[in-house]
Amino acid sequence: MCDGYVQCNIVALPEAYAADFARFCALNPKPCPIIGQSNPGETNVPLLGDFDIRTDCPKYQLFVDGSPTAELQDIRDYWQEDWVFFGLGCSFSFEDALLQAGIPLRHIEQDRNVAMYNTNIACQSAGPFSGNMVVSMRPLSVAHTIRSIQICSRFPAVHGAPIHFGNPKDIGIDDINKPDYGDKVEIREGEIPVFWACGVTPQQALRAAKIPCAITHAPGHMLVTDLRNAELATL
Amino acid sequence: MCDGYVQCNIVALPEAYAADFARFCALNPKPCPIIGQSNPGETNVPLLGDFDIRTDCPKYQLFVDGSPTAELQDIRDYWQEDWVFFGLGCSFSFEDALLQAGIPLRHIEQDRNVAMYNTNIACQSAGPFSGNMVVSMRPLSVAHTIRSIQICSRFPAVHGAPIHFGNPKDIGIDDINKPDYGDKVEIREGEIPVFWACGVTPQQALRAAKIPCAITHAPGHMLVTDLRNAELATL
Numbered sequence: 001m002c003d004g005y006v007q008c009n010i011v012a013l014p015e016a017y018a019a020d021f022a023r024f025c026a027l028n029p030k031p032c033p034i035i036g037q038s039n040p041g042e043t044n045v046p047l048l049g050d051f052d053i054r055t056d057c058p059k060y061q062l063f064v065d066g067s068p069t070a071e072l073q074d075i076r077d078y079w080q081e082d083w084v085f086f087g088l089g090c091s092f093s094f095e096d097a098l099l100q101a102g103i104p105l106r107h108i109e110q111d112r113n114v115a116m117y118n119t120n121i122a123c124q125s126a127g128p129f130s131g132n133m134v135v136s137m138r139p140l141s142v143a144h145t146i147r148s149i150q151i152c153s154r155f156p157a158v159h160g161a162p163i164h165f166g167n168p169k170d171i172g173i174d175d176i177n178k179p180d181y182g183d184k185v186e187i188r189e190g191e192i193p194v195f196w197a198c199g200v201t202p203q204q205a206l207r208a209a210k211i212p213c214a215i216t217h218a219p220g221h222m223l224v225t226d227l228r229n230a231e232l233a234t235l
Numbered sequence: 236m237c238d239g240y241v242q243c244n245i246v247a248l249p250e251a252y253a254a255d256f257a258r259f260c261a262l263n264p265k266p267c268p269i270i271g272q273s274n275p276g277e278t279n280v281p282l283l284g285d286f287d288i289r290t291d292c293p294k295y296q297l298f299v300d301g302s303p304t305a306e307l308q309d310i311r312d313y314w315q316e317d318w319v320f321f322g323l324g325c326s327f328s329f330e331d332a333l334l335q336a337g338i339p340l341r342h343i344e345q346d347r348n349v350a351m352y353n354t355n356i357a358c359q360s361a362g363p364f365s366g367n368m369v370v371s372m373r374p375l376s377v378a379h380t381i382r383s384i385q386i387c388s389r390f391p392a393v394h395g396a397p398i399h400f401g402n403p404k405d406i407g408i409d410d411i412n413k414p415d416y417g418d419k420v421e422i423r424e425g426e427i428p429v430f431w432a433c434g435v436t437p438q439q440a441l442r443a444a445k446i447p448c449a450i451t452h453a454p455g456h457m458l459v460t461d462l463r464n465a466e467l468a469t470l
Binding site: 142143145146149150153161162163164165166170190192235 | 377378380381384385388396397398399400401405425427470
């Protein structure tokens with residue numbers, strides 16, 4: 001959708017929790033890179049584009065006491081005057097850069113979701129927010145792994161360089177063929193699994209925090225912004 | 236020697252061969268990055284510092300018909316009015332950057348020469364100059380491999396990012412424990428061999444070219460320049 005434009009992971013929650021959540025993101029910038037953050041009650045961040053956060057995500061996920069309870073088409077019934085929302089970088093932006101550089105991504109070729117895994121890498125905690133990092137995996141040749149590290153290093157706002165490659169057990173993944181989220185993706189002869197910090201991590205932190213009410217985008221239904229992916233490149 | 240200052244690999248040869256050698260370097264910039272090149276007969280390149288190329292390398296290697304025949308303390312007896320010399324980037328510069336970033340290098344810790352290997356990666360030929368790429372190997376953790384790719388990408392003038400990591404056989408190295416040049420370096424549990432294009436490559440090209448006379452620095456006796464390593468960083 002909207003090739004070339006930045007899509008954001010969204011987290012919306014009451015002001016009482018916003019400072020801790022912001023600090024959680026600051027302490028864990030690879031899985032939780034903040035691209036935009038609203039003032040309490042604001043339904044828009046002009047930096048990201050002209051939208052109303054209550055209606056302009058394609059779909060939302062409601063969390064109650066840390067559990068996802070419903071998907072919603074809009075969140076006007078839940079939004080309060082003290083709510084804050086965060087726009088967090090999403091892997092779609094760096095995948096765009098990799099594809100432009102001629103690096104094929106199998107899950108895209110095969111029209112699947114990327115494979116994602118819980119790891120044993122502990123995030124830095126902030127208030128009630130804690131948990132282990134979730135990672136996404138893409139199988140690449142060694143040469144493309146080196147190139148992807150170069151390319152993704154230019155995009156710290158969308159997870160940056162990979163955090164690991166090679167043996168999945170090194171980061172607590174017991175079975176690479178059983179992703180915790182998304183779809184299994186084949187790793188071929190001569191390829192290695194390459195792991196990036198993943199935007200599912202903040203959703204895990206919401207589960208751990210068990211706050212009464214929070215809302216995120218629904219999986220695969222991110223906010224499409226007016227920013228271009230190329231605008232996020234640091235170099 | 237002279238911490239922080241760029242050391243150059245040196246190749247000196249008659250003008251008749253200089254254009255082809257320059258093109259060989261241009262076509263193979265990772266193993267043969269040109270930092271300085273003289274006009275015929277000039278014994279200095281001011282960009283690199285105040286020196287006389289005939290006397291100011293710590294030691295020289297004489298090649299006759301492609302074979303190294305003698306080490307020399309100075310080359311005034313061989314230098315001709317039509318000779319050209321090239322200063323080529325050396326791994327010492329990126330090793331300095333890696334060490335400053337807290338990435339330990341075992342061959343330095345153990346006071347050995349870096350391990351170097353012939354590969355099956357063919358260089359682009361230019362006139363009489365040809366051959367396969369020579370690589371240097373440093374064992375690193377996965378996290379340090381990722382970091383080293385980032386750091387070395389800033390230094391294209393001194394071999395740039397690694398060209399391979401992992402299985403040595405992928406690039407035609409049959410036995411990692413038997414380097415073709417330098418010293419064997421232990422690879423510990425949890426480490427992988429990481430390979431960089433190496434400045435021994437142009438010496439191999441001199442052997443292949445079999446030109447009547449050429450001179451290089453002797454191994455480990457590079458020209459120390461007035462440039463600082465940090466000046467070579469592109470970013």
